[in-house]
Amino acid sequence: MSLSFVIPLSVLMALLLAILAWLSLSRQFDQRVLKMKEKTEQEMADQLHKYQDSLQTQRILYEKVQQRLEEISTLHRIAMTLNSTLSLPEVMQQALREMVRIFKAESGGIFLKDKNKSELILQEGFGFPKISVSLPVGQGIAGVVFQQNSPFLISDVKSERTIDPAYLIRRSVSSIMAAPLIVRGRIIGTVELHHTLSSYFKDEDLKLFEVISSSLAMAIDNAKLYQESSENLEKRLDELFTLYHVTQVVSSSLNPDIILHRLQNLIRQTLKASDTAVLLEGDSDIAYLLSIKEFSASLLEGIPLFFSDAKKQEFFKSWIEKNEPVCSFGIVPILIDRKLGGIIRICYREQHDFIEEEARLLLALAQQAGIAIKNARLYEEVVKEKKLLDSLFTSIADGVITTDQRLNILSVNPAVEKILGWKEAELMNSPFQEIFHVDMSLQDNEKGNSSVPIYREFLVKAKDGSEKFLSLVFSPLRGESGDLLGFVSVFRDISKIKEMEQMKSDFISTVSHELRTPLTSIKGYIATLLHPATQFDQSTQREFLQIMNREVDRLSGLISDLLEVSRIESEKFHTNPKFSDLMPIIRQMIEKYKQMHPKYGFSYSGPDAVELEFDGNQIEYVLQHLLNNAVKYSPKGGDVEVQIQPEGDRICVSIKDQGVGIPFDEQEKIFDRFHRVDNRPTRWAYGWGLGLFIAKKVIEAHGGKIWVESILGGGSKFIFTLPLKNGGEKINDKSSHHSRH
Amino acid sequence: MISHPIILVIEDDESIANLIKINLDLTGFKTILAGDGDIAVQLFDANPVSLVLLDLMLPGKDGWEVLEHIKSKGNGKIPVIVTSAKTQRSDFEKGADMGVVDYVTKPFDPYDLIQRIKGILS
Numbered sequence: 001m002s003l004s005f006v007i008p009l010s011v012l013m014a015l016l017l018a019i020l021a022w023l024s025l026s027r028q029f030d031q032r033v034l035k036m037k038e039k040t041e042q043e044m045a046d047q048l049h050k051y052q053d054s055l056q057t058q059r060i061l062y063e064k065v066q067q068r069l070e071e072i073s074t075l076h077r078i079a080m081t082l083n084s085t086l087s088l089p090e091v092m093q094q095a096l097r098e099m100v101r102i103f104k105a106e107s108g109g110i111f112l113k114d115k116n117k118s119e120l121i122l123q124e125g126f127g128f129p130k131i132s133v134s135l136p137v138g139q140g141i142a143g144v145v146f147q148q149n150s151p152f153l154i155s156d157v158k159s160e161r162t163i164d165p166a167y168l169i170r171r172s173v174s175s176i177m178a179a180p181l182i183v184r185g186r187i188i189g190t191v192e193l194h195h196t197l198s199s200y201f202k203d204e205d206l207k208l209f210e211v212i213s214s215s216l217a218m219a220i221d222n223a224k225l226y227q228e229s230s231e232n233l234e235k236r237l238d239e240l241f242t243l244y245h246v247t248q249v250v251s252s253s254l255n256p257d258i259i260l261h262r263l264q265n266l267i268r269q270t271l272k273a274s275d276t277a278v279l280l281e282g283d284s285d286i287a288y289l290l291s292i293k294e295f296s297a298s299l300l301e302g303i304p305l306f307f308s309d310a311k312k313q314e315f316f317k318s319w320i321e322k323n324e325p326v327c328s329f330g331i332v333p334i335l336i337d338r339k340l341g342g343i344i345r346i347c348y349r350e351q352h353d354f355i356e357e358e359a360r361l362l363l364a365l366a367q368q369a370g371i372a373i374k375n376a377r378l379y380e381e382v383v384k385e386k387k388l389l390d391s392l393f394t395s396i397a398d399g400v401i402t403t404d405q406r407l408n409i410l411s412v413n414p415a416v417e418k419i420l421g422w423k424e425a426e427l428m429n430s431p432f433q434e435i436f437h438v439d440m441s442l443q444d445n446e447k448g449n450s451s452v453p454i455y456r457e458f459l460v461k462a463k464d465g466s467e468k469f470l471s472l473v474f475s476p477l478r479g480e481s482g483d484l485l486g487f488v489s490v491f492r493d494i495s496k497i498k499e500m501e502q503m504k505s506d507f508i509s510t511v512s513h514e515l516r517t518p519l520t521s522i523k524g525y526i527a528t529l530l531h532p533a534t535q536f537d538q539s540t541q542r543e544f545l546q547i548m549n550r551e552v553d554r555l556s557g558l559i560s561d562l563l564e565v566s567r568i569e570s571e572k573f574h575t576n577p578k579f580s581d582l583m584p585i586i587r588q589m590i591e592k593y594k595q596m597h598p599k600y601g602f603s604y605s606g607p608d609a610v611e612l613e614f615d616g617n618q619i620e621y622v623l624q625h626l627l628n629n630a631v632k633y634s635p636k637g638g639d640v641e642v643q644i645q646p647e648g649d650r651i652c653v654s655i656k657d658q659g660v661g662i663p664f665d666e667q668e669k670i671f672d673r674f675h676r677v678d679n680r681p682t683r684w685a686y687g688w689g690l691g692l693f694i695a696k697k698v699i700e701a702h703g704g705k706i707w708v709e710s711i712l713g714g715g716s717k718f719i720f721t722l723p724l725k726n727g728g729e730k731i732n733d734k735s736s737h738h739s740r741h
Numbered sequence: 742m743i744s745h746p747i748i749l750v751i752e753d754d755e756s757i758a759n760l761i762k763i764n765l766d767l768t769g770f771k772t773i774l775a776g777d778g779d780i781a782v783q784l785f786d787a788n789p790v791s792l793v794l795l796d797l798m799l800p801g802k803d804g805w806e807v808l809e810h811i812k813s814k815g816n817g818k819i820p821v822i823v824t825s826a827k828t829q830r831s832d833f834e835k836g837a838d839m840g841v842v843d844y845v846t847k848p849f850d851p852y853d854l855i856q857r858i859k860g861i862l863s
Contacts, residue, residue, distance in 0.1 A: 509829060513798060516826035520848035521756040527850050528760065534767055547756050635800075 071208055074102050078212050082219035086226040092124035095216045096191070100126050102212070103177065103205055105193035110181075111135065111142035112189035112220070120146055120189065127194070141178050142190040149187055151179035151210050155199035175200035179210050181217035191216060239361050242270045246368045256280075256376035263369055267346060271358060274349040275324065278334070278369060280342040288319070289331065289343070300340050304332040304363060306354040328352035330359075332366045336374050344369065397492075402477065404486040407432040419470075419493045421463030432489070436460055438472070457494070469495040503672075514558055518551035561690050564621075568697045575701045577613040582651070582722075583644070585616065589623050590642060599637040600630075606644025610651055612724050618698045619722075622706075625691040626655045626718045633716065634659030649724050650704065656717040662710040670708065671696040695720075746791035746862055747771045751781040751807060752824070753799050757847075761794060761824075764851040770858070778802025782810050790819055792858060795841075797825040797832065808839050820861050824849065 081094045092110050100108050107127025111120040114134075120142045122133035135143040145152065154160055154176040178192035191213050195201065201209075249262040260278040268276040279286055290296040292315050298305055310316045310329040320326050330346040344366050393400060399416040403409050409427050417423055420435070427435065438458050453475035459467050472491035479485050525544040529536065536544070567573045586604055594602045630640045638658030645652045662670060671692050699706040703723045710716035748770045752758040758774050765772045773788055775781035779801035785793065793811055797804030804825070811821055823836050826847040836844050843857055 509827065512828060513826040516828075516847040517754055517757070520826070521754070521760060523848040524757065524760040524764075524851050527852060528764060531852060547759075551756060 067204075074208070075211065075215070078102075078215055082215055086223050088220065088223040088227050089124070091216075091219045091223045095212075095219065096124050096126045099191070099193060099209070099212060099216075103193055103201065103209065104195075105177070105201075106195050107173070108191070108193040109133075109142075110189065110191050110216075110220075111146070112181075113137075113146065113187075123189070141176060141192055145178045145180050145190040145192070146187060149180050149182070151177075151206055151213070153177050153201050153203070153206055155201075172196055174198035177201040177206055177209055179206075179213035181213055181220060183217045183221040188217060188221060235357055238270075239357065239364075242266070242361060243364055243368070245270075246365055249372075254376050254379040256373055256380070259372045259376055260369070263344075263365070263372070267344060267362070267365055271346060271361070273346045273352075275326070275345075275347040277345045278342060279345060280373070281340065283342070285319075285345070286340075286343055288315075290340075295331070299331070299333040299343065302333050302335045302340075304330065304359060304366070306330045306359065308351060308353050325349060328354070330354055330362060332362045334366045334370045334373065336370045341370060341373060399489075399491045399493075401427070401432065401489045401491075402486055403432050403489070405484055407487065409435070410486065419462070419468065419491075420460070426463075432487075436470075436472070467495075468493050469498040511558075511562070515555065518555045518558075521551040522548050522555075561694065564694050565690050568694065573697060573701065575615040575618055575698070577615050577702065579613050580611065580616065582610045582612060582614065582619070582653075583608060585620055586623065586642060586644060586653075589620070589627065593627050593631070593640070597631050600634070601639040602642070603639065604642035604644070606642075607646065610644060610646065612651060612722060614702055614722060615698075619702075622695040622698050622720065623653075623655075625695055629691065629718070630655055630657035630659065630716075633657065633661075638715070646724065647721070650721045651724055652719060652721050654717055654719040656715065658715040661712040661714050662708060662716055663712050664710075667708050667710060671706070745769065745771045747773060747788055748858065749773050749775060749781065749785055749788065749790045749793045751775045751778070751794065751799065751804070752796045753777060754796075757796075760851060761854070764855055765858075768855050768859070776800075778804070778807045781807050785811055786814070792862060793819060793821045794854075794858075795821050795823050795825075797823060797827050805835070805839070808836075808841070812840055822854075822857065822861070824854070 078095065078098055081098050082091060085091055085094070096108050096110055099105070105127075107125070109122050109126070110124040111133075112123045113119070114121055118137045120135045120137065120140075122131070122142075125131070125133075133140075137143050138147045141154070156174050157176060158174070173194040173196060175195040175198055176192055178190055180187050181189040181191055193201070193209070245266055246263065249259065249266055252262065253259050260280075264276045264278050267273065267278075289299060295305060295315075307313055307316070307329040308327075310320065310326055313329075316326075316329065324347070326347040326349060328348040328351055330344075332344040332346070333340055334342040334344060336342075344362060346362065393413045396413060397415055397418075399419050400411075400413040401409055401416060402411045408429050408431055410429075412422075412424050412427050414424075416427065422435070436458070437460065438456055453473045456470075456472045456474065458470060458472070460470050462468050470491045471494045472489055474487060474489045477485045477488045525548050528534070529541060529544055564573075583606065586606070590602050590604050593600070627640065627642075634640070634657045639656075640658075641654075641656045643652075643654045643656070645654075696706050699720045699722070703725075704721040706718070706720040708716055708718050748765055750758055750761050750765070750772055752761065752774070753776050755776070758776070762772045762774060773784050773790070775784050777800040781795075781799070782802060784790075785807075795804050795808060795811075799807070802810075804823070808821060808823075811817070811819060817840060820842040821840070822843040822845060823841050824845045824847065825832065828846050833844055842861055845854055845857065
């Protein structure tokens, strides 16, 4: 609009000037005309003057409008610039550049007050090389502006005495315009613009500069706030990340040593410490800390201790001397089940001020460490327990079989194979009853609520076909909530016990029988003699008495055997060896048997004398028993040969008969207690089942051995040895052979 | 005892066998002795035995086998008295099952045994 107004005016003015020129040239006009001309000239001059005045006013107005427009657009641009970013350096850089452009300055700078110190630091510079400038409050332009908290102009730096902007003078700056940066009444820094021309900046500039400065201050504050909050956010993220790492570390292993080692490394890396240690209860350093009253109370309650300058702490002096040059210390207790289970020690060689975030992080780490240690310990216990259970399962001599609810076998221990011969793989998943052929069908109450185990004793066929007597306990296997998981069977091979029971029962009946037989004779003959209706002549009476005498001897022999066995069993059995010649005993024994059993051909061969240590009564018993057996088991008579032969460091005595013999599989068993050869097919004699057991014990007590060589139907040869000890034995080598024939 | 009944005494212990024989002879019975089961069966088959005294633990055929043989002959009516040192209930029951008329456990009073024999034969 202003332009359309300007153009016609200038055209009009040009016309007027042309008319005036023309009028002055034509002087020949008359007076009237002249007067009119003068009047007109005057009027026109007035008009022109007026017009010129109005033109001036208009121009001024126009310029002002222009200026305002420019200011508004400048402010708008500045506002746009300041709002375009939240990065503090960018805000400052762009704002300064814009301000320099607006005010056509040559250089400029933004100073911000340091958080902790009362110094202003150049944050952003324009138009001069990057330098580091820091001014104390009250010094330099920025310092003075800051102190005075008001903007000002300097037309010529050189004339200003109070201010010494050395860095500016060097660059021949003359004009300076500076303003404080104020946000919500608080001054945060200053901004200044420079020019080499003196009196370059005007008062009007200062006003706009002040307005822009306050916008800048707001933007800087916003950017700072943003920076701080994003820094905080980052820190929290870091913490979370660290904690996440810790959780990973903690769950990465169940070995406490590995966990602690990894944790140590993680803490050191995260907190950039020079050294960290995770110490567990019992460590001497912990004991030392707890011995200090001031520390123990905090640590036991889980409160961490931080020392920025550890050297000042009397307690650490000796530790630091012994260990490493540490400046700052952190000790964070690790609580396990609310008790002090260890500590995290974090050391810095340089001075380190522990901040709240670090303390928080360390406490969180300590908590995690506590959980990790506890878990690891629990795991260790569980593993230990499991190993114990496993070894129990594998070592136990009883067979253990677990089944599911439908009695399919789930697991068997090695004893099962030992007892029954079936390998684990052969039994897995096969039905329990298929192996045991025993009815385990449970009553409803056994299936349901009751946990009462079932006992069974039964015969089962092992893999090799042999029969085993098992004693089995069958119990329901229940989960924590009492639900039925399956069944567990524990069984024991009681074949041997059953055999022994049978042998004992047989033995009792044998003892009873063998005792009753002579008693029958004794009682019978006495009753017959005492019968009032009958009288016997003297020779008959004597015959009866002789029979009774013999039967009493038989009875007492049986009783002494029984006593001998009970002595052996109660371990009161001793030999009483004496050094003497064995041969006379053998000779006497042979003579006695020759007389007692004329049906048999007794003979012996051996050296004239064999001197050794032996218990005469006991060896006599053995010989007697072996000779008795030779007679007893040779019902048809025959030769009985006794041989005495020295063999190296022992003497070998053998008694050979031509009797019924002993089946091969019985040859070892006959020396067992209560064992008697099952002589059902021949039924020659009933033995005690004790004689050979006693003989074996006697010979073993002498340090010798006894065994039998026999063929069923082909006679038996019992051999025993006695050691020739001490070198004192004398053997007369002149062998002799004595025979009945 | 007009016809002198024959008693078969099956007993492997010589003393006891003689003791029984003495007492039976004194009472007027005719006694046949058998020292083992095989001989016992032969003697039982060869003689008109009125009653059998039977020991159970015998060489050769054992007492139960002999008893079985006796019960299988002559309608099984010939009475058998077991004279044994076996005193187990199972033996008594087995004897009763196999038709034994009496079971006398050793040691016994010979006079008492004779009374039992008389009682059975009368």
